[in-house]
Amino acid sequence: MDYIQRLSDRINSDIAKLDFGTEPKNLYSPIRYTLNSGGKRIRPVLCIMAAEMFGGKYEDVIEAAIGIETFHNFTLIHDDIMDKSLERRGQKTVYKKWDTNIAILSGDAMSVLALERVTKVRNFEVLEIFIQTAIEICEGQQYDMDFERRLDVSVQEYLKMIKLKTSVLLAASLKTGAFLASASSEECDNFYNLGINLGMAFQLQDDFLDTYGNVEKFKKGQLGNDIVSNKKTFLLIRALEKATPELKAQLIHWLNVEIFDGNEKVRAVKKIFDTLHVKEDSENLINEYFQKAETNINNIGVGLDKKRYLTEIVNNIKNRDY
Amino acid sequence: MDYIQRLSDRINSDIAKLDFGTEPKNLYSPIRYTLNSGGKRIRPVLCIMAAEMFGGKYEDVIEAAIGIETFHNFTLIHDDIMDKSLERRGQKTVYKKWDTNIAILSGDAMSVLALERVTKVRNFEVLEIFIQTAIEICEGQQYDMDFERRLDVSVQEYLKMIKLKTSVLLAASLKTGAFLASASSEECDNFYNLGINLGMAFQLQDDFLDTYGNVEKFKKGQLGNDIVSNKKTFLLIRALEKATPELKAQLIHWLNVEIFDGNEKVRAVKKIFDTLHVKEDSENLINEYFQKAETNINNIGVGLDKKRYLTEIVNNIKNRDY
Numbered sequence: 001m002d003y004i005q006r007l008s009d010r011i012n013s014d015i016a017k018l019d020f021g022t023e024p025k026n027l028y029s030p031i032r033y034t035l036n037s038g039g040k041r042i043r044p045v046l047c048i049m050a051a052e053m054f055g056g057k058y059e060d061v062i063e064a065a066i067g068i069e070t071f072h073n074f075t076l077i078h079d080d081i082m083d084k085s086l087e088r089r090g091q092k093t094v095y096k097k098w099d100t101n102i103a104i105l106s107g108d109a110m111s112v113l114a115l116e117r118v119t120k121v122r123n124f125e126v127l128e129i130f131i132q133t134a135i136e137i138c139e140g141q142q143y144d145m146d147f148e149r150r151l152d153v154s155v156q157e158y159l160k161m162i163k164l165k166t167s168v169l170l171a172a173s174l175k176t177g178a179f180l181a182s183a184s185s186e187e188c189d190n191f192y193n194l195g196i197n198l199g200m201a202f203q204l205q206d207d208f209l210d211t212y213g214n215v216e217k218f219k220k221g222q223l224g225n226d227i228v229s230n231k232k233t234f235l236l237i238r239a240l241e242k243a244t245p246e247l248k249a250q251l252i253h254w255l256n257v258e259i260f261d262g263n264e265k266v267r268a269v270k271k272i273f274d275t276l277h278v279k280e281d282s283e284n285l286i287n288e289y290f291q292k293a294e295t296n297i298n299n300i301g302v303g304l305d306k307k308r309y310l311t312e313i314v315n316n317i318k319n320r321d322y
Numbered sequence: 323m324d325y326i327q328r329l330s331d332r333i334n335s336d337i338a339k340l341d342f343g344t345e346p347k348n349l350y351s352p353i354r355y356t357l358n359s360g361g362k363r364i365r366p367v368l369c370i371m372a373a374e375m376f377g378g379k380y381e382d383v384i385e386a387a388i389g390i391e392t393f394h395n396f397t398l399i400h401d402d403i404m405d406k407s408l409e410r411r412g413q414k415t416v417y418k419k420w421d422t423n424i425a426i427l428s429g430d431a432m433s434v435l436a437l438e439r440v441t442k443v444r445n446f447e448v449l450e451i452f453i454q455t456a457i458e459i460c461e462g463q464q465y466d467m468d469f470e471r472r473l474d475v476s477v478q479e480y481l482k483m484i485k486l487k488t489s490v491l492l493a494a495s496l497k498t499g500a501f502l503a504s505a506s507s508e509e510c511d512n513f514y515n516l517g518i519n520l521g522m523a524f525q526l527q528d529d530f531l532d533t534y535g536n537v538e539k540f541k542k543g544q545l546g547n548d549i550v551s552n553k554k555t556f557l558l559i560r561a562l563e564k565a566t567p568e569l570k571a572q573l574i575h576w577l578n579v580e581i582f583d584g585n586e587k588v589r590a591v592k593k594i595f596d597t598l599h600v601k602e603d604s605e606n607l608i609n610e611y612f613q614k615a616e617t618n619i620n621n622i623g624v625g626l627d628k629k630r631y632l633t634e635i636v637n638n639i640k641n642r643d644y
Contacts, residue, residue: 021457027464078430082423101404101467104426108400109460111433116453124444131438135343138431142349145423 003309004045011044014062015069020113030094030106031113034073037089043169044069046313047177050191053306056181064126064176067117071130072169074110075137077103082145126176133172140164147232151240151252158237159200167199187301194296201289202317207233208282209322211270217322224266230255234285236269238278247272290318325631326367333366336384337391342435352416352428353435356395359411365491366391368635369499372513375628378503386448386498389439393452394491396432397459399425404467448498455494462486469554473562473574480559481522489521509623516618523611524639529555530604531644533592539644546588552577556607558591560600569594612640 015035022028044065051061079085080093081103087093095103111134118130143161147153174191183191210226210233226233236251243251251272259265273279293314297307337357344350366387373383401407402415403425409415417425433456440452465483469475496513505513532548532555548555558573565573573594581587595601615636619629 021461024461024464024468026468027461078426081426102464104400104403105460105464105467108430108433109457111430112437112453112456112460115434115437116457119446119449119453122446124441127441131434131441134434135431135438138427138434139343139346139349142346142424142427145427146346146348 047173050177051181054181063120071114077107162203171195197293369495372499373503376503385442393436399429484525493517519615536643
């Protein structure tokens with residue numbers, strides 16, 4: 001079993017052992033349900049990896065790493081209410097399995113528990129990174145909701161939104177690990193930027209794969225969900241930005257029409273995307289962010305062998321096609 | 323102008339000056355709206371008073387005090403969603419003025435901003451008191467929601483619920499103030515207990531006044547709201563606990579009946595309360611908690627003149643009749 005898998009298993013086992021309360025059940029059961037529902041644990045893995053690269057110990061970082069993972073899971077509970085999502089990681093979302101009030105409140109408690117966990121490393125700088133990041137994530141989610149009602153979102157605004165909603169927590173994970181292992185402030189900043197670039201690439205890729213992914217492996221239902229649900233992805237935003245008045249009118253027609261045949265809509269919108277070459281724009285931007293991430297990895301001041309698992313993670317993300 | 327009013331004004335002015343972000347507007351406007359909507363600022367007032375009794379300075383405590391007040395206001399935003407409350411402090415609740423998603427998310431951000439504020443005093447003990455309290459408040463709110471669906475809530479369970487939902491934050495306010503002014507750990511515990519006892523008295527009194535308050539001064543609509551809405555107050559829980567099978571059946575009838583004339587229900591339920599003497603039980607318990615609070619004040623190891631404003635606050639609460 002390889003290092004990354006072992007690390008992820010160890011984190012899972014530590015999360016399963018968390019000793020927060022049991023009563024009231026309606027508060028704590030949804031928290032356990034969410035925290036133990038799996039997920040790739042990419043944030044704590046990155047946090048611990050960064051620390052270990054600089055000689056930091058798992059034990060000295062795990063509390064912060066679990067705090068970050070707990071906060072991420074809290075945001076999923078509340079996001080699922082806001083987005084009316086029915087499933088998450090193959091099981092019912094909390095507000096569907098229990099109810100909205102329980103999902104609101106168990107999320108609230110989880111946010112505090114996340115912070116409690118981060119506090120255990122007894123370091124105000126780490127707390128400050130975490131708090132700043134937590135606020136930015138809320139800002140990102142609000143922008144995302146605001147964008148749903150707008151047709152004039154610019155690519156720049158979109159990139160800012162995904163940076164806040166997704167990238168900053170990956171960045172904080174890496175920076176926290178490096179910081180707790182006493183890496184220099186330049187190293188910490190470099191890790192932060194790596195997280196930002198990796199997060200941007202990942203999120204843009206998520207948008208890309210929903211439309212252009214491998215149809216046989218794609219897990220989130222069928223390809224084209226984002227097109228059917230009018231999601232403001234990079235592809236759509238870029239298309240709206242580039243379109244001639246005529247194509248824009250066509251796009252807006254598809255956004256507004258009551259649709260019964262999703263496939264027809266997906267075909268039509270993809271055809272517009274093709275005309276505007278937004279697929280290529282997306283691929284270019286994704287590659288740009290992956291290249292920046294690779295430069296960040298090159299800049300880390302440790303030997304190549306110490307970087308190999310981090311490189312492996314980035315390559316795994318880069319090569320996914322679904 | 324007296325000390326308490328001056329203190330409260332100064333806190334209000336500092337809250338109005340808080341420098342958190344402005345964009346996205348849908349995130350920050352509800353936070354400002356809530357924080358600047360008034361309220362008695364009882365928690366920060368108590369926090370600063372406790373500190374000043376031991377020679378602590380306003381400046382050294384205000385960040386923690388505002389953090390506590392911010393957290394309290396965050397809980398109101400989410401509680402109002404859960405309780406479907408239309409108004410708060412004479413203005414629309416956040417989820418009514420904006421929408422539920424915005425209320426969830428601005429509450430989430432406010433909870434983090436509260437913590438950010440408390441972090442500014444750079445003291446891990448203070449942070450631990452705050453985090454522990456924040457978790458307990460979530461537990462209390464969950465018990466409160468759970469109780470809505472139950473008819474077998476005991477008085478003991480009820481007292482535990484209001485302790486968590488209301489008292490612990492008053493207790494944490496007083497203890498934090500004393501702690502930051504370097505009071506001994508016995509003094510800190512005594513302040514904590516004072517907050518608990520005052521909170522219990524206050525919440526029981528709230529229940530009491532909704533049914534037996536001064537009808538001409540009562541602000542929350544008409545008297546008897548709790549009876550009309552089947553709220554699990556001390557009065558109702560105690561009545562269900564004491565009632566003969568026959569009276570219990572009558573009470574349950576009134577809880578289940580579709581009612582068009584609220585007054586008729588209020589009259590009928592009050593009559594059952596009278597038969598069971600739950601008004602007296604309530605008064606006795608309220609007095610018991612006020613007496614304990616007075617003992618706590620007596621035990622504070624500073625001169626009487628330093629305690630007079632704290633005594634004034636307790637007396638103001640004790641003597642309210644609406």
